[in-house]
Amino acid sequence: MSENAIEKVVIIGSGPAGWCAATYAARAQLQPLVYEGAITEENRMAGTLPLGQLALTSEVENYAGFPAGDLGAFLDSALPQERRMMMPPHDGHGVTGPELMELMRQQAVNFGTRVVTDDIVKVDFSSRPFTLVTAGGSEVRAHSVIVATGASANWLGLESETRFKNRGVSACAVCDGALPRFRNKELVVVGGGDSAVEEATYLTKFASRVHLVHRRDELRASKIMAKRALENDKIQIHFDTTLAEVLGDDEQGVTGVRLESTTDVAKTTTLEVAGVFLAIGHTPNTAFLDGQLELNAKKYIIWQKHFRTATNVEGVFAAGDVADDYYRQAISAAGTGCMAALDAERWLAEHD
Ligand code: NAP
Secondary structure, X not given: XXXXXXXXXXXXXXXXXXXXXXXXXXXXXXOOEEEOOOOOHHHHHHOOOOOOHHHHOOEOOOOOOOOOOOOHHHHHHHOOHHHHOOOOOOOOOOOEHHHHHHHHHHHHHHOOOEEEOOOEEEEEXXXXXXXXXXXXXXXXXXXXXXXXXXXXXXXXXXXXXXXXXXXXXXXXXXXXXXXXXXXXXXXXXXXXXXXXXXXHHHHOOOOOEEEEEOOOOOOOOOHHHHHHHHHOOXXXXXXXXXXXXXXEEOOOEEEEEEEEEOOOOOOEEEEEOOEEEEOOOEEEOOHHHOOOOOEOOOOOEOOOOOOOOEOOOOOEEEOHHHHOOOOOOHHHHHHHHHHHHHHHHHHHXXXX
16 A cells, blocks of 8 residues: 555445455455554444444354354464454354454455554545545545445443443344343343334343333334334333443443433332343444435435445445444345445446
8 A cells, every 4th residue: 555556445444344345355356455443442432443343242143154163273273363362262152243353354354455453534535536534644545435334333321331331231132132141031121213122022032021111101113013012021111211320240240220210300210130232223434424425314325226335426335234224234234245345346347
């Protein structure tokens, strides 16, 4: 990468979409350059460190190709020692989110992907080649760009919530709900939309009871989903209620919650629970685009053609959660990363 060189394809983001796009682009001889994000306290707090949302989860049981098993020796042989040393030892139960992401990163690097550990903070898509500016202030020019910056789960912002993240507090029931720590225990889900209802219903498979905590007196979820929650004996809905504090200790993680009524400030309730799941929406990481790509009302990038990853700017493609507010799964993100790389390759070939 030299100051004046024009990159064939720059990939912004380092979740499953970014690395899968990089692997395909590298194998197509496009010498992709990935901006994986900066390692800063600000990014840590926002949940936007390199390697995406999966790096914030524990076991990943639903990624195809990774059944439970001891991956210790595989990780030792697949990853360079300097990165392996920075990871916790493998616990033998199956792949974890951070391990899966390291493997995806390494696969892309093995085929010649170059990686810069910095954020892209500004883009100029008004003329080609495109110009991207890093947080460190350097500029890179590119014939094509794949935006794979993902989305970040919304959090309430409570200090106790941050303290117990990954130790009983999660923003993804599908990722974490089946973990042993939640089995046959009472759990809390916060939110009143379709995600909250869906997650609460999903968690009833494992939990003895699910408390759905919603700040208003009616659910936002669609009628049919709301009916399902209201009729489920294992779900207890707490209307007009907010989560005031997550209770727990260093040894056990989450042990309970303190709830507050929104109609009567003096009314607080304490529940003994083993887990807290936030389902209060996601925010796509699109602010840095500064209006240069067409976004939907929820600020997700709009794919312009059915089953294609092209955005409204020719030569700019989007992959993963940044353009998907519906499936939001690692495997679907990886799939669209592959699609974006193939789309970019074809577009570059057509434009010589
Ligand atoms: P959503 O519809 O935006 O709902 C977010 C919920 O969180 C709302 O009930 C909101 O309360 C609550 N909330 C937001 N901020 C809060 C805060 N600071 N404190 C407490 N509560 C807060 O998000 P979603 O449920 O993730 O759904 C996103 C989209 O995906 C929707 O279009 C949904 O229909 C779709 N989806 C569909 C399905 C399905 O069809 N199977 C499943 C999941 C999601 P208020 O109601 O008071 O605003």
